[in-house]
Amino acid sequence: MAPMSALARSAPPVVLPLPALRRGVPQATIAVFLNSGGDERIRLNPLTGRTRYGTKAAPAEDEIWFSSSTASCVDPRSFAAAADVLARLVGPRGSYESIKDGDIASWFAQLRRRLLALFGIPGAEAVLSASGTDAEFIALSAAQAMLARPLTNIVMGSDEAGSGVMMAAAGRHFLASSCLGGAVTPGLPLQGFDRHPIETQAIAIRDAAGYPRDPAEIDREAALLVAQALAAGRDVVLHVLDASQTGLSGVTRETARALAAQARGRMAIIVDACQLRCPPARLRDDLGAGFMVMISGSKFASGPPFAGALLLPPALVEGMRGQTRAPSGLAAYSARFDWPEILRNGFAADLDQPINLGLGLRWEAALAAIEPYFALPEVLRMQVLAWFAGAVHRLVAARPHLRQLTGEPSRAKTIIPIATSGHAATPAGAAALHAALAAPLAPAHALHAPSRACHLGAPMAIGDKTALRLCASMPLVLDIAARIMDGQRIEAAVAPVRDDLNVLFEKWDALAGA
Numbered sequence: 001m002a003p004m005s006a007l008a009r010s011a012p013p014v015v016l017p018l019p020a021l022r023r024g025v026p027q028a029t030i031a032v033f034l035n036s037g038g039d040e041r042i043r044l045n046p047l048t049g050r051t052r053y054g055t056k057a058a059p060a061e062d063e064i065w066f067s068s069s070t071a072s073c074v075d076p077r078s079f080a081a082a083a084d085v086l087a088r089l090v091g092p093r094g095s096y097e098s099i100k101d102g103d104i105a106s107w108f109a110q111l112r113r114r115l116l117a118l119f120g121i122p123g124a125e126a127v128l129s130a131s132g133t134d135a136e137f138i139a140l141s142a143a144q145a146m147l148a149r150p151l152t153n154i155v156m157g158s159d160e161a162g163s164g165v166m167m168a169a170a171g172r173h174f175l176a177s178s179c180l181g182g183a184v185t186p187g188l189p190l191q192g193f194d195r196h197p198i199e200t201q202a203i204a205i206r207d208a209a210g211y212p213r214d215p216a217e218i219d220r221e222a223a224l225l226v227a228q229a230l231a232a233g234r235d236v237v238l239h240v241l242d243a244s245q246t247g248l249s250g251v252t253r254e255t256a257r258a259l260a261a262q263a264r265g266r267m268a269i270i271v272d273a274c275q276l277r278c279p280p281a282r283l284r285d286d287l288g289a290g291f292m293v294m295i296s297g298s299k300f301a302s303g304p305p306f307a308g309a310l311l312l313p314p315a316l317v318e319g320m321r322g323q324t325r326a327p328s329g330l331a332a333y334s335a336r337f338d339w340p341e342i343l344r345n346g347f348a349a350d351l352d353q354p355i356n357l358g359l360g361l362r363w364e365a366a367l368a369a370i371e372p373y374f375a376l377p378e379v380l381r382m383q384v385l386a387w388f389a390g391a392v393h394r395l396v397a398a399r400p401h402l403r404q405l406t407g408e409p410s411r412a413k414t415i416i417p418i419a420t421s422g423h424a425a426t427p428a429g430a431a432a433l434h435a436a437l438a439a440p441l442a443p444a445h446a447l448h449a450p451s452r453a454c455h456l457g458a459p460m461a462i463g464d465k466t467a468l469r470l471c472a473s474m475p476l477v478l479d480i481a482a483r484i485m486d487g488q489r490i491e492a493a494v495a496p497v498r499d500d501l502n503v504l505f506e507k508w509d510a511l512a513g514a
Contacts, residue, residue, distance in 0.1 A: 025090065030083045031057035034074070034304050034365070037335075037358035038130055039177045042306055054438050054455055055305060062452065063440070064500045065302070068473040069245045069275070069415045069457035072302035074365055075475045081368035082304075082361040089357075104355050108337045111363050115309060118374060119283040119295065123314025128338040130179035130359055131306035132274035132296040136168040137190065137333050138310045139292050140198065143237050143268040145323040145347070146316065150196035152229035153237040154222060156251060156272070157205035160244035160460065169239075171198045180353045181332025192327020199234065201225050205241065205248045210463020211406055218250040226259050226267070235266045240291070242273040242282075245460060246405075246469065247415040257289055268292065274308065276300045277414050280374060287313045297366025300414065301373070302473040307362035317342065325350045335359075373474040376481050384480050387494060388472045389413040395505050401512045405462050417460065417467035420512050430459035430466035436511050437468075437504070449510035450503045470504075 035042050035057045042051055050056055053071040060073045074082075089103060112126040120126065129135040143151060153169045164174030171193030173184040189197065203221050207213055222238065229236045240256050241249050253271075260267045271286045274296040283293050293311040297303035312320070317340075326334075326347050335356040339348040373381070396404045396418055405417040423429035434456060436443065442451040457469030476497060483493035 025083055025087045027058055027083075030079065030086055033086055033358055034079075034082055034361050035358060037179055037356035038306055039175050039179045041131070041175070051305065053305060053458070057304070060453075064452055064454045064504055065473070066470045066500075066504065067455040067457050068300050068302050068471040069469045071298060071305040072455070072473060072475075074304040075302060075369070077475065077478075078303055078365035078368045082365040085364045086361060104337055104357070104360070105341075108355075108360055109341070111360060111367070112340060114367055114371065115295075115311070115363075118370065119280050119287075119293070119311060121284050121287045121314070123317065124287050125312045125317045125340040125342060127310045127312065127334070127340070127343075128356075128359055128363060129308040129310060130333065130356065131298070132272070132294055132308040133164050133168050133174060134179060134306075134333045135274075135294045135308040135310045136165070136270075137171070137330055139268075139270050139294065140169075140171055140193065140237070141326045141330055142292065142310075142312065142316060142320060143235075143270075144193070144327070146319050147235035147237075147266065147268060149233060149235040149266070150199070151237055152199045152201060152225075152232075152234045153239075154201045154203065154225050154229075155239050156203050156218070156241035157244045157248060158202045160205065160246055160248065166200055166202060169198070170200045178332035179359075180335060180356065184332060190327060190329025190332070192329050199229070201229075203250065205244060205250045206462065208463070210465065212248050213250070215250060215252055219252055219255040222251045222255060223259060226263065230263060230266060235268075236263060237268045237270060240269060240271045240286075242271055243275040243277045243415075245275070245415070245457065246417050246462065246467075247275075247277070247413065253286070253289070256291070260290070270294060274299060275415075276370070279378070283311070287311060289313075290315055292316065297363055297370060300472075300474055301366045301370045302475050303366025303369065304362050307359060307366050309363070320347050323347055369474040369478060372478055376477070380481060380484070381477055384477045384494075385414055385472055388476070388497070389416065391494075391498060391501060392416050392470055395501060399505070399509065402508070403465075405465065405467050414472040415457065416470045417462055418470055419462070419465040419467045420508070422512075424512060425465045425467075427459065427461065427466045430468060433508075433511055434459050434468055437507060443507070443510045446510035446513075450507045452503055452507070454504040454507055456504075 055071050055073045059076045059079050065072045115126045127138050155169050158166045167174035172189050173186050178184050226236050240251050256269050269291040271291050271293045274294055276295055277300050286293050290313045295309050297307040298305040331352045334351055335353040336344050336348055336351045337355045396402045401421045403419050405419055419425045424433045437454045440453040442449045457471050459466050480493050
């Protein structure tokens with residue numbers, strides 16, 4: 001593989017425009033719209049101006065963001081893209097009432113086309129959702145429409161796939177609020193999923209010590225659970241985890257295809273690619289195999305949380321056209337314009353809300369990073385990510401109080417779990433360390449340590465340790481690539497990220513020594 005310096009000289013120029021904010025729409029107004037149409041996870045704390053994940057509704061350029069496995073603050077490029085669309089929709093008078101249904105329908109159709117241009121195949125469709133977890137309800141609605149018997153839903157690595165996943169997998173409300181329906185009761189099934197309760201099964205992707213399980217062992221367990229469910233007279237929904245919140249995967253796609261063939265029409269496959277850390281061709285292959293695919297613009301893409309989507313394979317789209325309505329409970333989580341026209345006037349016709357404007361803006365923001373990221377030469381993307389993984393590894397290896405925990409080997413690793421020795425490796429200690437790093441203050445005992453806010457992925461238990469996760473993101477790669485394409489030497493192109501890493505680890509050192 002060519003060194004990055006050679007690639008910088010030979011690669012064609014890539015244009016990475018920063019859309020100009022249109023005049024007349026205040027930043028605060030844009031932020032309010034971006035945070036609309038979501039549940040309590042996106043709600044801003046009135047005292048801190050942040051969500052429960054520490055993100056703001058507007059860019060926070062003075063803070064350091066290596067938290068893309070959980071959530072990141074929207075970057076200026078993405079914020080400007082959302083602002084530009086909002087300004088066009090509300091017009092020169094800035095009035096919400098001036099937004100026309102036709103404009104919304106055209107815009108949402110364009111968002112879906114852009115997603116399908118990246119990840120789709122002919123005949124596939126995309127349904128937008130307020131989060132990756134919300135997309136589970138849409139996938140279950142599709143599976144329930146196509147499968148005749150009660151469902152068994154088999155989920156991979158639920159402890160690394162996001163909070164609320166197992167509850168959503170059972171067709172049950174997973175929070176005290178929904179994105180469109182207001183207050184709900186956690187644990188109760190959505191209307192339409194309560195006639196035949198959905199059984200759930202979970203497959204671990206790590207052993208008790210925290211090491212990744214053998215993929216063949218995971219495949220065997222999945223095959224056994226599928227066989228048991230089919231023998232019990234149930235149909236099966238099987239999840240394929242493309243990347244967990246620490247970068248692990250399971251079941252293998254080969255096994256999923258074989259199990260679906262053996263099930264003879266009694267099985268639906270859902271690929272959880274919400275981290276969006278795989279090449280588009282892999283997701284196109286998944287759709288070609290008849291799998292549904294869940295993606296998110298809020299993780300690796302670092303769009304504002306929350307923005308999810310479910311990609312539907314062509315055969316499923318055709319099958320759903322002839323079905324009756326979606327479960328009535330889906331109306332609390334999905335709006336009509338989230339759906340393509342081919343399904344909107346049939347399957348999704350009874351959804352109460354016509355639009356989720358905030359969801360559209362969040363996808364507009366996310367695509368401002370996703371499209372240019374995948375327009376870069378793949379070899380350049382991988383080499384930038386390999387540099388990042390190597391830089392982090394060297395910084396961790398130089399510190400006896402830090403340990404990089406095991407995960408899938410990769411030259412371009414984008415999620416790196418790191419445990420701190422002592423109390424900071426416990427759940428309470430890791431949570432305190434995570435909060436102290438994110439505070440825009442120097443540690444009280446080390447006033448000369450950096451005071452910048454440094455954001456990492458939320459603490460996660462791995463074996464007997466609780467780790468923080470240091471993550472790369474699409475905007476990080478795009479910024480380095482833009483500097484390379486502008487003619488900067490590699491050392492200069494990576495310098496801002498290297499400087500941020502040094503600030504982070506200096507603050508980490510001070511806190512670990514407390």
